[in-house]
Amino acid sequence: MPKVLSRRTQIWIGGVALIALGAVGCSESGKGDAAASAKPLPAVTVTVTATATETATPAPAPTVTETKTVKVPGPTVTTTVTKAASTRSGGGSSGGGTKTTSTCSIRSNAGNCYSAGQFCRNSDHGAVTTNASGARIKCVASGSSWRWSYS
Numbered sequence: 139m140p141k142v143l144s145r146r147t148q149i150w151i152g153g154v155a156l157i158a159l160g161a162v163g164c165s166e167s168g169k170g171d172a173a174a175s176a177k178p179l180p181a182v183t184v185t186v187t188a189t190a191t192e193t194a195t196p197a198p199a200p201t202v203t204e205t206k207t208v209k210v211p212g213p214t215v216t217t218t219v220t221k222a223a224s225t226r227s228g229g230g231s232s233g234g235g236t237k238t239t240s241t242c243s244i245r246s247n248a249g250n251c252y253s254a255g256q257f258c259r260n261s262d263h264g265a266v267t268t269n270a271s272g273a274r275i276k277c278v279a280s281g282s283s284w285r286w287s288y289s
Contacts, residue, residue: 244267253275275288
């Protein structure tokens, strides 16, 4: 039983055979031409014209990078204390007390004090201030947002 050659081997053998036939054919055709043509060939004149065009490409402009420095306000609390003057008349004591008014150190863009539960600005993340009544609140992450919360 004859051995079957692989497809790759068959292609390789066919290619080698074609190259060999081409080489034999070229060598046979050249032998008869040299003896038959004894007259000189006419001279061939070749004229080549070359045109070069250069297109100017401007250099890329410099890239300007601007850096901003954002200053985060610190936990500054301003408190104003006003004492009411107590008047004592007779033997009884009047209910003179102390009135405390706090002002918040961080205000909204509208100028109002923040209160717990409101959203914080990006520049206020982690800051501490007071609300309108004087209670301390802090900007903390709450889920996917930042809100003011009692601290």
